[in-house]
Amino acid sequence: MIFTTVRVERPEGTTVLSGVPVQIESASGDGEHLDFADARPYDLFWLYTTQGVPLIPLQRRDVLYDEINNDPETSQPAKYRVVAEVETFENDHQEALCERVVGG
Amino acid sequence: MPTLPSQPNTFGALQAMQSLILNECLVAGVSPFAALSAGDATRYGIARAVFIGRPKDFADAYLPQCCIWLPSDTNAESVELAGYAGRARSTFAARVLLLVDQRTDWYAAEQQILMLRDALWPVLLRHAQLGGTVASVSASEVSVGRGLCYEQVAGVQYRCFEAIWRVRQQWQVSGGLIA
Numbered sequence: 001m002i003f004t005t006v007r008v009e010r011p012e013g014t015t016v017l018s019g020v021p022v023q024i025e026s027a028s029g030d031g032e033h034l035d036f037a038d039a040r041p042y043d044l045f046w047l048y049t050t051q052g053v054p055l056i057p058l059q060r061r062d063v064l065y066d067e068i069n070n071d072p073e074t075s076q077p078a079k080y081r082v083v084a085e086v087e088t089f090e091n092d093h094q095e096a097l098c099e100r101v102v103g104g
Numbered sequence: 105m106p107t108l109p110s111q112p113n114t115f116g117a118l119q120a121m122q123s124l125i126l127n128e129c130l131v132a133g134v135s136p137f138a139a140l141s142a143g144d145a146t147r148y149g150i151a152r153a154v155f156i157g158r159p160k161d162f163a164d165a166y167l168p169q170c171c172i173w174l175p176s177d178t179n180a181e182s183v184e185l186a187g188y189a190g191r192a193r194s195t196f197a198a199r200v201l202l203l204v205d206q207r208t209d210w211y212a213a214e215q216q217i218l219m220l221r222d223a224l225w226p227v228l229l230r231h232a233q234l235g236g237t238v239a240s241v242s243a244s245e246v247s248v249g250r251g252l253c254y255e256q257v258a259g260v261q262y263r264c265f266e267a268i269w270r271v272r273q274q275w276q277v278s279g280g281l282i283a
Contacts, residue, residue: 011165013141036257038176039158061164061207061260079161083259099258101161 001025003050006064006080017056019067023048024080024098032102042099045080049094058086058096074104108276112194113240114174117271118156120234120241121172121198125154128227129170131219138166158201162257167205168220172198172269190280193242195272199249200224202265213263217252221265228269240273 002024008017027044034041047064058064059082066078080098087095126135137152144163145151153169174180174196183194202220206213228246249268254261 012163013165036158036162036255037173039173040160040162040257042258061258081258103160 002069004066004068006047007067008054008056008058009063009065010059011061012063017054020049020054020064021051022064023050024066027097033099035099041102043102045098045100047080047082047096047098053088053091053094057088058082058094060085062096064098071100073102076104108191108274109239110276110278111240112192112273112275113238114196114273115156116238117196117234117241117273118172118174118198120238121200121269121271122150122154122156123237124227124231124235125170125172125200125224126150126152128230129220129223131223136216136220136223137168137170140166164205164258164260167203167262168216169203171201171203173201174198185277185281186274188281190277191274192277193272193274195270197268197270200228200267200269201255203255203262204264206261206263210263217263217265221252224265224267228267234271240275241271242274243272245270 004024005019005021007015008020010016024045024047027046032041032043062082064080069078070076071078078100080100082096083099084097135152137154139152140148140150148155153166155169155171158171158173180197181195183192185192202217202224204213204216204220231244234241234244247268250266253264253266255264
């Protein structure tokens with residue numbers, strides 16, 4: 001589990017928010033999953049906002065870049081894609097299920 | 105009789121397919137595929153989202169997009185030696201997959217995928233040897249494949265069309281068949 005901030009892109013390539021504080025933790029420990037006819041290996045993560053609901057709330061398909069930590073396999077900023085409906089807890093926080101592609 | 109190459113050129117054949125789709129699969133006179141970012145245009149050597157292979161990190165900013173890919177299917181490929189002199193023949197069946205976004209308006213996506221399909225068919229059917237630019241390619245032909253279909257990527261459903269573009273290559277094994 002890590003505490004960090006993320007940049008939000010919607011669609012990928014267009015930044016709509018930056019500096020969003022979040023907590024990120026692994027959502028499964030059973031190895032990589034496969035998608036797109038096995039071409040797209042990914043790991044699953046839960047992402048929780050830690051300072052309320054962002055000004056522009058997160059939503060499915062958003063791309064989130066970790067502003068502090070690199071992906072150890074690419075040495076590039078870790079990149080997460082929101083893959084399910086984001087749960088919003090009133091004005092408290094949001095919870096998003098994300099995928100991070102393994103490698104580059 | 106032209107001199108045969110000493111090996112097949114599968115990537116070259118896929119690049120020829122990519123080039124034909126980029127240049128000739130047009131809707132209202134322009135390529136309907138999404139423009140790539142400057143970084144990706146440099147990485148892939150193309151300006152629009154017509155990829156060789158299925159991108160590992162699927163970018164939904166690149167829609168519509170096309171993927172020309174080879175499936176993990178031994179039935180889709182064949183290879184044989186045609187004689188002691190060493191002439192060889194092989195066939196591969198590439199899948200041409202078109203994807204469009206149907207999140208905001210499924211009916212617009214339906215029209216879009218049909219327009220793309222109609223623009224693609226003439227390109228696939230017109231070229232008997234992928235434009236004649238790859239020395240090993242002796243013939244190409246198409247079939248429907250999955251046709252209109254759906255694909256789910258990263259939890260999102262896309263409207264798709266898939267055709268099969270089959271390519272025959274021939275080459276000369278240097279020195280012929282030996283013990």
